[in-house]
Every structure is written in structure tokens, then in C-alpha cells.
Amino acid sequence: MEQDEGPAAVAGAGAGRRSTGYLLLTVDAPVEAREAVAALLHELPTGGLIEEEGAAGLVRLRAYLRAEAAGGRLRELRRRLAALPSLGLGTVTPELRLEEAAEEAWATAWRAHFHAFPAGRRLWVVPTWERPDLPAGAVPILLDPGMAFGSGLHPSTQLCLQLLEEHLEPGCIVADVGTGSGILAVAAAKLGAACVLAVDHDPLAVEVARANVAHNEVQHTVDVVVGDLLDPLEAPVDLILANLTAEVVITLVPRIVPRLRPGGRAILSGIADVREAEVLRAIDQAGLRLLQAIGAGEWRALLVAAAGP
Ligand SMILES: C[S@@+](CC[C@H](N)C(=O)[O-])C[C@H]1O[C@@H](n2cnc3c(N)ncnc32)[C@H](O)[C@@H]1O
Structure with a gap:
């Protein structure tokens, strides 16, 4: 059976720090795929999305997600992100990065937005x-x-x-x-x-x-x-x-x-x-x-x- 992508797969998890139990998801996507990526992230149980300007032609979307709620959802998210170029939404696959949320950051970062x-x-x-x-x-x-x-x-x-x-x-x-x-x-x-x-x-x-x-x-x-x-x-x-x-x-x-x-x-x-x-x-x-x-x-x-x- 395929392993679910979860907290254990997250860079930095368990590196001696107390776990916050939250993941920070960062997606760098072509601007043409912005709406579609936001819709995919909105399907996850996050508090809200943070949108920032990315490198040229890219938009950066970030969201905090409870690690225990991530389960197989991240694998599905990767699969759907990979399908976006074939739907004509940008020429490159949006890149998804995961990291353990820094203590307290998850609780407050999105509030500013x-x-x-x-x-x-x-x-x-x-x-x-x-x-x-x-x-x-x-x-x-x-x-x-x-x-x-x-x-x-x-x-x-x-x-x-x-x-x-x-x-x-x-x-x-x-x-x-x-x-x-x-x-x-x-x-x-x-x-x-x-x-x-x-x-x-x-x-x-x-x-x-x-x-x-x-x-x-x-x-x-x-x-x-x-x-x-x-x-x-x-x-x-x-x-x-x-x-x-x-x-x-x-x-x-x-x-x-x-x-x-x-x-x-x-x-x-x-x-x-x-x-x-x-x-x-x-x-x-x-x-x-x-x-x-x-x-x-x-x-x-x-x-x-x-x-x-
Ligand atoms: C898209 S959110 C909607 C939240 C809010 N009502 C709104 O309109 O923004 C869907 C919610 O339904 C819950 N949910 C999904 N399937 C459910 C089920 N079978 N029974 C009860 N709740 C469920 C999820 O946990 C989630 O909180």
C-alpha cells in the first residue's frame, strides 16, 4: 500500500523541536493557474489562504494545515496540481513545498491578511x-x-x-x-x-x-x-x-x-x-x-x- 504523505514526510519534522502539529504548504504557481490552485487549497481544512507575489510570472499561495488532517489529501493535491498544465493552466507544474509550521506562526500569520x-x-x-x-x-x-x-x-x-x-x-x-x-x-x-x-x-x-x-x-x-x-x-x-x-x-x-x-x-x-x-x-x-x-x-x-x- 502506498504510504500517505503526512507529517513524517515533512522536512524538519522531529528535528528536536516540539511539534506544532501544523504544516505550512507553499505553492508557487504560474499566474494563469492562480484561481485553480486557490480552489484546490480551499478544499483543504485550512484557516485561509495567504497570497503573495512570487518570482516573475509566478504567484505564491500559502496555507496552514493541521498535520493530522493532511492524510492522503496531499498526495491527491500533488496529483491535481500536476494535471493543471494539461488543462491549459500555465506551462509548468505548480511546485508544492511542505514544512512544519514554526511555533505560533500558524496561529497568527494569516491573521494579518x-x-x-x-x-x-x-x-x-x-x-x-x-x-x-x-x-x-x-x-x-x-x-x-x-x-x-x-x-x-x-x-x-x-x-x-x-x-x-x-x-x-x-x-x-x-x-x-x-x-x-x-x-x-x-x-x-x-x-x-x-x-x-x-x-x-x-x-x-x-x-x-x-x-x-x-x-x-x-x-x-x-x-x-x-x-x-x-x-x-x-x-x-x-x-x-x-x-x-x-x-x-x-x-x-x-x-x-x-x-x-x-x-x-x-x-x-x-x-x-x-x-x-x-x-x-x-x-x-x-x-x-x-x-x-x-x-x-x-x-x-x-x-x-x-x-x-
Ligand atoms: C466546505 S466546509 C464548509 C464550512 C462552512 N459551512 C462554510 O460554508 O464555509 C465543509 C465542512 O463540512 C464538514 N463535513 C464534510 N463531510 C461531512 C459529513 N459527512 N458530515 C458532517 N460534516 C461534514 C467538513 O469537516 C467541513 O468542516
Whole structure:
């Protein structure tokens, strides 16, 4: 069996220093491949990406990743980076380097690049360590994504926030499947949901999401639990939020109809455009109908409801 690429494969690991448990990934890529490389790195559970200018014609993307979460993902990342030139994205393969993150650096380095930004008509993502002046009527989501996915910078999250702002009805009951940093659950609570159950199968994400729920003082509305997809739900809900991947969305859709109250809806995101047709087929087969589709770059988000009579 092929060995997974992990902390042991990282230069400098175990060289007498106390392990930080985090890896620093650096990718030097041709500028034409920037979007594609960023999308690949966004699929990893990093806190966020740091983008710097590289040598001539190159861009440098860096991210911190929990070593134990790296597993076989790095081998897959290398494989997909190697395929980019054949897709016409640059003439050279982006170079990936791994090193053990220096003590404390992983926790703070990307923070310098993470500032408050608008994420919809009224929603603003605001780092917990910033106190910016926001426009009147702004709804702030205070966030420290740490090493969970969900800084709000990824288009798949922004598409969800957009649909959430448009369709959430005050007083509704919401399930956020794959909550990551808890960003969507907090947004739902702040937009007026009566009750939100946030689920993630990664205990670290649950820890981060609980801290963000506390930062926003929405503990009375949002409960965060470890679990698989919709399993922890005890009763049907009005709105399901699911920013996952196309593959996981396809696993989820057959379970949605029984978990929706009459008139309920689901927002499905994290769907790369090349997988959209496949997801739409699964939606149709699961007795759901498409109400709205929106996109940003190569990402799609879908609003669906039970097909009904
Ligand atoms: C793309 S992130 C989305 C984070 C956040 N909701 C957002 O919109 O930015 C997907 C999250 O789903 C979680 N996840 C993936 N598969 C899952 C499953 N089967 N059950 C529960 N959570 C899952 C991952 O751990 C990750 O935190």
C-alpha cells in the first residue's frame, strides 16, 4: 500500500523541536493557474489562504494545515496540481513545498491578511480581533475561523450567505450540515432563525464553531454537535444549509425530503460547475426540485425544495 504523505514526510519534522502539529504548504504557481490552485487549497481544512507575489510570472499561495488532517489529501493535491498544465493552466507544474509550521506562526500569520469584508447585502464577516466601523444596518458575523474551513472568503460560502440572506424567514428552524467555522449557523441566527442545529464530523471544527457561536452571543439559538450529515437531527427543519462538496452533496440529497417541514428548502453549495449536472440528476431522483441556481467562478449553489404534488 502506498504510504500517505503526512507529517513524517515533512522536512524538519522531529528535528528536536516540539511539534506544532501544523504544516505550512507553499505553492508557487504560474499566474494563469492562480484561481485553480486557490480552489484546490480551499478544499483543504485550512484557516485561509495567504497570497503573495512570487518570482516573475509566478504567484505564491500559502496555507496552514493541521498535520493530522493532511492524510492522503496531499498526495491527491500533488496529483491535481500536476494535471493543471494539461488543462491549459500555465506551462509548468505548480511546485508544492511542505514544512512544519514554526511555533505560533500558524496561529497568527494569516491573521494579518484577514480583515472585515461585506458578504452579502447586510452581512459582514468581521475578525474577532478587529473592531471596524460598519455601515448602518450591517449584520456582523464575528469570526475566528482558526483551522476550520469557513473564513467566508471562499465563493462557496459567499454563495450560501447570499441565498441565506435572500431566503431565510425569521423564526425558522435551520440545520447547518458541515458547519466548519460555524459561519453559516451564526449568520442564520443573526438573520432571525429561531433555532439552528450545526453539525460537523470533525471535532476540531465543532470546537471552533462553538467558540464563534460564543463570540456572537447566539448560544441560545445555535447548538453545535459532532455528527454525520443530518443524523443528529431529531425533527424536520425549515431550512437545510449544506456547503460540502459535490460528492458529499450527492450523498446528502436522498436524505433531505424526510428532514424538511412542509414548504422547507435546502441550500446546497460547494458544487464545482463540472459536477453540477450530476448533482441536478441526484436532486431530481431524490424528489427535490430546483428553485434557484447561482454561481461565482467555477462554483455553484442551488436552492431546492421538495417536488410536492
Ligand atoms: C466546505 S466546509 C464548509 C464550512 C462552512 N459551512 C462554510 O460554508 O464555509 C465543509 C465542512 O463540512 C464538514 N463535513 C464534510 N463531510 C461531512 C459529513 N459527512 N458530515 C458532517 N460534516 C461534514 C467538513 O469537516 C467541513 O468542516
